[in-house]
Amino acid sequence: MISSLTAEKLACVRGDKKLFDGLNFRVTAGQALAVEGANGAGKTSLLRLIAGFLAPAAGRLIVKDAQGESDDAEERGKSVGWLGHQDGLKPQLTVLEQLNFFAHLYGKTADGALLDQIGLARQADLPCRYLSAGQRRRLALARLLASARPLWLLDEPFAALDTSGQALVGQLMARHCGAGGIIIAATHEPLGLGNESLKL
Amino acid sequence: MNFLFRYANPHEFMRLSGAVLPFTAVATMLCLAVGLYLGFSVPPDYQQGTTIALLFIHVPADVVAELAYGAIAVCSLLSLVWRHPLADTAARAAAPFGALFTALGLVTGSLWGKPMWGTYWVWDARLTSFLLLLFLYLGYMALWNAIEDETRAARAAAILALVGVVNIPIIKFSVDWWSTLHQGESIVSGKVAPVYLWPLLIMMLGYVLLFLTLWMVRIRTAILERRARNLMQAN
Amino acid sequence: MSPFVTLLLRDIRLAARSGGSAALALSFFALVATLVPLGVGADLHLLARVAGGILWVAAVLAALLSLDRLFQGDFEDGSLDVIALSPLPLELTALAKITAHWLSTGLPLTLLSPLLALLFNLPPQPTLILFVSLLIGTPAVSAVGAIGASLTLSLKRGGLILPLIILPLLAPAVIFGAGAVSLALDRLGAASALGLLAAFAFAAVLLSPFAAAASVRLNLGG
Numbered sequence: 245m246i247s248s249l250t251a252e253k254l255a256c257v258r259g260d261k262k263l264f265d266g267l268n269f270r271v272t273a274g275q276a277l278a279v280e281g282a283n284g285a286g287k288t289s290l291l292r293l294i295a296g297f298l299a300p301a302a303g304r305l306i307v308k309d310a311q312g313e314s315d316d317a318e319e320r321g322k323s324v325g326w327l328g329h330q331d332g333l334k335p336q337l338t339v340l341e342q343l344n345f346f347a348h349l350y351g352k353t354a355d356g357a358l359l360d361q362i363g364l365a366r367q368a369d370l371p372c373r374y375l376s377a378g379q380r381r382r383l384a385l386a387r388l389l390a391s392a393r394p395l396w397l398l399d400e401p402f403a404a405l406d407t408s409g410q411a412l413v414g415q416l417m418a419r420h421c422g423a424g425g426i427i428i429a430a431t432h433e434p435l436g437l438g439n440e441s442l443k444l
Numbered sequence: 445m446n447f448l449f450r451y452a453n454p455h456e457f458m459r460l461s462g463a464v465l466p467f468t469a470v471a472t473m474l475c476l477a478v479g480l481y482l483g484f485s486v487p488p489d490y491q492q493g494t495t496i497a498l499l500f501i502h503v504p505a506d507v508v509a510e511l512a513y514g515a516i517a518v519c520s521l522l523s524l525v526w527r528h529p530l531a532d533t534a535a536r537a538a539a540p541f542g543a544l545f546t547a548l549g550l551v552t553g554s555l556w557g558k559p560m561w562g563t564y565w566v567w568d569a570r571l572t573s574f575l576l577l578l579f580l581y582l583g584y585m586a587l588w589n590a591i592e593d594e595t596r597a598a599r600a601a602a603i604l605a606l607v608g609v610v611n612i613p614i615i616k617f618s619v620d621w622w623s624t625l626h627q628g629e630s631i632v633s634g635k636v637a638p639v640y641l642w643p644l645l646i647m648m649l650g651y652v653l654l655f656l657t658l659w660m661v662r663i664r665t666a667i668l669e670r671r672a673r674n675l676m677q678a679n
Numbered sequence: 680m681s682p683f684v685t686l687l688l689r690d691i692r693l694a695a696r697s698g699g700s701a702a703l704a705l706s707f708f709a710l711v712a713t714l715v716p717l718g719v720g721a722d723l724h725l726l727a728r729v730a731g732g733i734l735w736v737a738a739v740l741a742a743l744l745s746l747d748r749l750f751q752g753d754f755e756d757g758s759l760d761v762i763a764l765s766p767l768p769l770e771l772t773a774l775a776k777i778t779a780h781w782l783s784t785g786l787p788l789t790l791l792s793p794l795l796a797l798l799f800n801l802p803p804q805p806t807l808i809l810f811v812s813l814l815i816g817t818p819a820v821s822a823v824g825a826i827g828a829s830l831t832l833s834l835k836r837g838g839l840i841l842p843l844i845i846l847p848l849l850a851p852a853v854i855f856g857a858g859a860v861s862l863a864l865d866r867l868g869a870a871s872a873l874g875l876l877a878a879f880a881f882a883a884v885l886l887s888p889f890a891a892a893a894s895v896r897l898n899l900g901g
Contacts, residue, residue, distance in 0.1 A: 259593060260677070295764060297899045321764045330757025336696040337689070348685040349765045387761070576847045583844040587830060590840050599897045600830045604844060607826055607890050611848050614879065618851035621875070625858050 246323055246394045246426055248272040248308045249294070255302035256289050263289050267303065269442055273394075276417065276427035276437040281444030287430035288329070290444065291397045294428060296321035307395075325393035329400050331380045332387070335373030339364055339383055342372055347390040355390065362386045362412065377404040385416060396420060398429040454667045457530055461660045468657045475650030482643035498556040500643055504651035505549035506570075509577060512542030512655060516584070517609035520602035530663070532598035535605065536588055537662035541655055543581035549574055569623035573616045580608045682767040683775050690779035693752075700745040701787045707744060708788050711737035712795040723800040730799035731809060731860025735853050738788045738813055739846070742820045745784055746845075747838040749776055749828035750895060763899055769892035777818075777825045777887065785817030805863040812856040812869075812876060819852045819880035822887035829894035851879050 254267040263286030271277045279287050292298045294305060296317035304315045307323065314320070333342055344354040359365045362382045367375065375383065381404045388396065401417070402410045414436055417427055421437060429435060483500035519535035522528040553571045554564045565571070587604055591597035680688075694700045715733050716726055753759040762772055792813050796806040827845040834840065859872035 259595075292900075295760075297760070297763070299900065322766060324764050326761055326764055328757045328760055330760075332757040332761045334689075334693060334752075334756070334758070336693055341692075345685060345689050346761065348680045349682045349762065349767065351682060351766050391765075576850055579843070579847040583840070583847065586840050586843055590831070590834050596833070596897060600894060603826075603890055603894055603897070604830055607848070610886075611851075614851050615847070618854040618875070618879075622854040622858060625861065 245424060246273060246307055246309045249395065249426060249428075250306045250308070251294075251303065252306065253303035254290075254293070254300050254305065256286055256293055256298065257301040258286075258289055262301070264444055265302070267442075269440075271426050271428060271440070273424045273426060274421050276421055276429065276435055276439035278435045278439050278441045279428065279430045279444060280432070280441055285444040287444060288399055291328075291399055291428065291430055294320070294395075295324045295326055295397055320395075323393055323395045325388045325391050325396045327384055327388050327396070327398045327401060329403065331384045333372045333375075333380055333383060336371060338369050338371050339375070340368040342383060343386055343390060346387045350391040350393075352390055352392055358386045358389055361389070363408075378406055378409050381405050382409060382412070385413065389416065394425050396425060396427045396429075398427065398431075400431060401429050401435075402431065402433050454530060458664060458667060461664055465657065465660055468653050468660070472650055472653040472657050475646050475653060479643050479647035479650050483647060486640055486643060495556060495559050496640070498552055499640065500647045502549060502552035502556050503644060504648040505545045505552060506574060507648055508651045508655045509542060509546040509549050509574060511652065512538050512545060513577065513580070513605075513609065513612070515659075516542065516605050520605040523598060523602045524606070532602070533666045534659070534663055535602065536598070537666055538659050539581055539585050539588070541658050541662075543578060543585065545651070545655065546574055546578045546581060550578065567623070569620050572623070573619045576615055576619070577612070580612070584608065682765060683771050686762070686767065686772060686775040687779050690776055691783055694745070694779065694783035701783050704741040704744055704784045705787055705791055708737050708741040708791060709795060711740065712798055716798070726799040727801050727805075727864065728861075730796055730801040731805070731812075731857040731864070732853070734792060734795055734799070734809060735813070735816075735857040735860075738785075738792065738817065739820055739849055739853060740842075741788055742780075742784050742817060743824065743842055743845075745780065746821075746824040746828050747831065747841050749780060749825055750832040750891075750898075751828070754832050754898065759895070759899065763895070769895055770888040773825055773829070773888040773891035773895065774884075777821045777884070777891075780825070781818050781821040785813075785821055789813040789817055801860075802864070805860050808863040808869045808873070809860045812859045812873060815873065815877050815880050816852045816856045819876075819883040820849060822880075822883040823848050823852075825891045826887050826894065829891040829898070832895070833898050852876065852883075855879060 248270060250270045251267055255265040256263045256267075267290075269277065279290055281287050289298060293300055299317065305317075305320065306313055306315050307320050309323075337345065339359065340356075343358065347354040356365075356368075359368055362385055364379060364382055364386065367379065372380065372383070396417075398417075401413050405413060417429075417435065417437060421427060427435075427437070427439075479500060484497050486496065516535045516538050519528075519531040519538070523531035523535065550571060553568075553574070557566065557568065557571075558564050584601055584604055588597050588601045591600055712734060715729075715737075719725065719729070750759065753762060763769060765772075767775075789810060793806050793810055796809055801809065823845050824841075826848075827841045830844065831838075831841050855872050855876035859869040859876065862869040862872055
């Protein structure tokens with residue numbers, strides 16, 4: 245459980261380009277932050293920075309939780325639930341196998357009920373190569389839920405989903421914040437969570 | 445360590461190398477001239493005849509071949525652990541020369557061995573180890589060239605260089621073991637008669653100075669190239 | 680199920696399902712073993728002498744075939760991001776993948792080797808030594824191979840550079856492994872050679888995960 249994530253004077257350089265500089269924001273438990281900006285403005289880079297994949301060119305990211313404050317990137321990564329714009333699904337594995345893999349990898353027990361939640365219960369034994377784009381996205385969401393991490397980093401959470409899928413995402417996000425989680429999402433569309441916005 | 449970082453600034457490096465370069469260049473030429481003269485005027489070896497002169501071209505090449513890889517390893521460590529900014533440039537610049545000196549060592553070693561062995565290549569342990577070293581250099585340079593992002597290429601190459609430097613003693617040991625297994629004792633003895641010692645040492649110094657001179661020039665060129673690129677991008 | 684075993688089983692399952700990388704490696708191994716006598720002639724005495732070296736080199740090359748995909752598959756579809764953020768340290772992730780690669784490639788090659796040794800007229804005792812040497816040595820091939828795979832995982836045609844990087848590093852394994860067979864063929868003790876091979880393999884398996892993890896981290900930040 246994270247009580248807050250603070251960015252201080254964050255700067256990011258990719259290749260020879262400076263994407264952003266002097267970035268400050270703060271998100272507390274139960275809050276969501278929408279990161280907006282044109283393509284290539286650095287939304288994904290910011291998410292990768294928070295996840296700990298990238299090191300900032302300047303500035304700090306401070307996580308405050310029950311144990312105190314820390315700006316260690318690896319530690320922060322262990323609190324992150326990641327939903328990138330790629331699905332991370334193997335075509336040869338079935339839906340259930342894929343979900344179980346991620347659940348066990350994250351040290352959680354596999355929960356078949358999750359498939360019901362995201363509407364893929366009937367496809368449990370279908371290899372992932374036969375899923376539609378929307379179904380793949382839903383499975384990725386199930387993976388996110390299974391990992392039970394407090395800080396959700398979402399890259400275009402509504403992409404590739406139909407209206408019912410998007411409604412589902414909205415529900416899951418609201419529930420996550422309601423339970424005290426934090427969401428930071430790069431998005432072109434409004435999150436609908438009464439959230440703050442950050443423009444890059 | 446602080447001394448190294450004083451020259452981490454490309455500006456400082458250009459200044460220092462610019463001052464030092466004329467001296468190393470002259471010293472290189474002197475050493476090589478004196479060494480070659482002495483080397484070619486030594487009495488012929490009773491066993492090897494006049495081809496002993498190749499000793500003075502071959503052995504120093506081998507020395508620099510290993511030295512260069514060591515230099516790359518040190519630069520790689522500086523790059524990965526201490527983030528020394530010039531270290532990547534320096535490491536990359538040293539590689540082609542290391543490869544060239546290794547190849548020179550192989551060719552001269554082969555020519556030197558021909559009168560003794562009757563053929564150009566007998567899989568002698570020392571030369572075989574250097575052949576493997578040549579491949580290590582080629583792999584290192586290939587990795588630098590293959591990865592497009594320069595920062596990523598630099599760090600990947602640094603990891604490879606460190607893995608390589610740890611492996612080199614193991615490779616040498618295994619090749620020596622292999623050689624005694626299949627061919628009995630090594631053919632080329634390591635003893636050098638005193639009259640050959642001075643020319644050898646002077647040539648070694650000359651080669652090392654040659655490497656350092658060429659290395660510095662190449663680093664300077666790389667720095668200047670980057671400056672030119674930055675200027676062009678700015679418009 | 681522990682995270683390590685989870686990843687290990689998944690990778691084995693993937694290898695088994697994606698057109699059998701084991702079958703590919705085994706076929707390559709057998710093909711090379713067939714081509715060499717075609718190249719050097721069927722002098723049984725000569726073939727027995729070169730069996731150790733040829734089969735060792737062929738096994739290394741066969742194991743190389745699937746190495747470039749070791750991390751690349753997960754990198755390309757975004758799985759590696761999720762795996763890297765799991766509780767499993769990246770070093771153990773690398774070790775799990777190395778183990779899975781060995782189980783799906785190195786081990787099958789080792790099991791096929793006595794049959795191929797037959798084609799080379801290798802007597803029983805040296806064949807046993809060949810088997811043991813491959814059993815001990817192929818883990819080193821997977822381990823050192825993982826370093827090359829992680830360094831080149833972002834390259835589209837990294838498959839060409841991978842052998843160049845790791846084959847020199849594997850020279851000791853080939854030397855000790857094939858050397859053991861040679862010694863056995865000459866009725867000399869192969870124990871020293873096998874011991875050296877075991878030491879090399881042990882060091883490789885112990886240390887490679889660190890280098891591989893460092894390279895993966897490097898590429899994830901790219």
